[in-house]
Amino acid sequence: MLAPPQRTRRELLKLSPLLLLGSFAVPSWRETLLERGVAWSDRASGVVFRRDHLAASHPDADVVPMEQFPYNGYDVIEPEIDFASWTLTVTGAVARPGAYTLDQIRALPKQTHNTRHICVEGWDVIGRFGGARLSDFLSIASAEPGARFLTFRCADDYYESLDMETAMHPQSLLCYDMYDRPLDRGHGAPLRLNLPTKLGYKQAKYLMTMEVTHVLPARRSYWGDQGYSWYGGI
Amino acid sequence: MAASDVTTHRVARPVYEHPWAVRFCHWANAVSVTVLAMSGLQIFAAFPAFGPKIPQQNLIDEIPEAIALGGWLGGALQWHFTFMWLFAGIGLLYVTSQILSGHWRTLVFMPRDLPGLWPMARHYFLFGPKPAATGQYNPLQKQAYTTVMLFGTLSLLTGLVMYKPVQLSALGWFFGGYHGARLIHFLSMCGLLAFIPGHLIMVLLHGWDNFSSMVTGWKRYPEYASGDKS
Numbered sequence: 362m363l364a365p366p367q368r369t370r371r372e373l374l375k376l377s378p379l380l381l382l383g384s385f386a387v388p389s390w391r392e393t394l395l396e397r398g399v400a401w402s403d404r405a406s407g408v409v410f411r412r413d414h415l416a417a418s419h420p421d422a423d424v425v426p427m428e429q430f431p432y433n434g435y436d437v438i439e440p441e442i443d444f445a446s447w448t449l450t451v452t453g454a455v456a457r458p459g460a461y462t463l464d465q466i467r468a469l470p471k472q473t474h475n476t477r478h479i480c481v482e483g484w485d486v487i488g489r490f491g492g493a494r495l496s497d498f499l500s501i502a503s504a505e506p507g508a509r510f511l512t513f514r515c516a517d518d519y520y521e522s523l524d525m526e527t528a529m530h531p532q533s534l535l536c537y538d539m540y541d542r543p544l545d546r547g548h549g550a551p552l553r554l555n556l557p558t559k560l561g562y563k564q565a566k567y568l569m570t571m572e573v574t575h576v577l578p579a580r581r582s583y584w585g586d587q588g589y590s591w592y593g594g595i
Numbered sequence: 596m597a598a599s600d601v602t603t604h605r606v607a608r609p610v611y612e613h614p615w616a617v618r619f620c621h622w623a624n625a626v627s628v629t630v631l632a633m634s635g636l637q638i639f640a641a642f643p644a645f646g647p648k649i650p651q652q653n654l655i656d657e658i659p660e661a662i663a664l665g666g667w668l669g670g671a672l673q674w675h676f677t678f679m680w681l682f683a684g685i686g687l688l689y690v691t692s693q694i695l696s697g698h699w700r701t702l703v704f705m706p707r708d709l710p711g712l713w714p715m716a717r718h719y720f721l722f723g724p725k726p727a728a729t730g731q732y733n734p735l736q737k738q739a740y741t742t743v744m745l746f747g748t749l750s751l752l753t754g755l756v757m758y759k760p761v762q763l764s765a766l767g768w769f770f771g772g773y774h775g776a777r778l779i780h781f782l783s784m785c786g787l788l789a790f791i792p793g794h795l796i797m798v799l800l801h802g803w804d805n806f807s808s809m810v811t812g813w814k815r816y817p818e819y820a821s822g823d824k825s
Contacts (some may be wrong), residue, residue, distance in 0.1 A: 369811040398677025483642035588669030
């Protein structure tokens with residue numbers, strides 16, 4: 362007795378959902394599908410993010426020496442910045458917009474931590490970072506409670522945006538110190554982001570402006586707009 | 596006994612060997628593992644080392660384009676972050692169906708399968724006598740299928756640790772942190788891939804009937820007693 366042909370045919374048809382995978386082979390669909398996949402992953406990443414869960418703090422002995430902390434300039438290592446007149450310009454959904462000086466940011470409580478800096482490429486280094494909590498800064502600028510995103514523009518043409526949940530994380534810093542010394546130019550002087558819950562490309566250097574918004578701007582991330590995950594959370 | 600059975604020298608009745616869930620998972624997994632391995636290799640090319648960043652000691656200079664997917668790191672990550680869901684979904688569907696059907700008992704390698712391992716290996720590799728079939732899978736098969744599932748599970752868990760080393764730091768601890776997870780992720784991929792050549796050779800040796808049972812579910816000439824499965 363053999364399996365009746367109609368029965369094997371029916372069994373074959375039951376596998377037809379597999380043909381959906383073929384849509385990835387269609388060049389015009391592929392990009393959309395993969396973007397959806399990354400967007401879905403980003404949404405899941407936001408769900409597993411816990412604002413009260415800290416990235417590990419490492420003992421001083423585990424910190425790599427300053428000279429071994431890679432400079433990962435993507436374009437110009439040292440953009441032109443007039444340090445004497447530098448301010449962080451804050452716009453958008455804040456009660457106190459305007460130009461904030463480095464002294465104003467330094468006047469906020471300082472936090473220093475040894476955290477792991479992970480690059481999207483797969484390497485990582487433990488570094489020592491110091492600065493003001495982004496959440497403290499948002500409270501002196503009086504960000505609107507419902508605001509959801511921060512967008513930073515940099516002295517080079519780099520730009521990056523951040524979800525408010527991550528911005529309010531207690532380890533998210535407006536970083537002006539590395540290794541207990543003022544940021545050097547290669548690491549983003551005078552001010553950069555240090556976000557131990559994000560990949561390196563989210564931690565923009567040479568900050569010039571910060572815009573607080575309720576929706577994501579069209580240009581939302583230098584690397585994210587080229588195909589990396591926008592969320593970039595770890 | 597029907598006359599046709601005499602000519603084929605086989606008396607067993609056809610059995611419905613692989614239910615839909617197994618066949619669906621098998622083929623979807625074949626696609627997802629291929630995509631994940633190829634895009635994973637492209638991702639690895641961005642930092643082809645397991646040690647520190649400085650000094651960086653690359654294990655390879657260049658990834659052959661033919662076995663990589665995505666074109667660049669960002670493209671490869673898109674494939675990886677999309678197909679990881681398929682891989683995880685298949686794993687969940689497969690394990691659930693194996694547990695609900697009780698079929699895992701014929702598949703999972705148990706200590707009692709240990710004595711049968713050597714005679715089967717001797718038959719396969721040293722032309723020894725063929726041990727009598729006792730179930731749907733022989734001890735060597737059980738060992739292979741069980742190991743490959745362990746590698747799949749490991750690659751999923753270590754992938755999660757690499758994806759969320761901060762949020763899943765507790766899980767990361769089991770695998771030696773971010774670095775350990777990265778190495779185990781790579782090795783479990785090697786383990787998964789090592790399964791494939793042997794698997795394909797056995798499929799070729801066992802012929803069309805064996806292959807088509809993974810497509811339609813039906814095996815016409817099972818070597819083992821069909822029991823109540825037919």
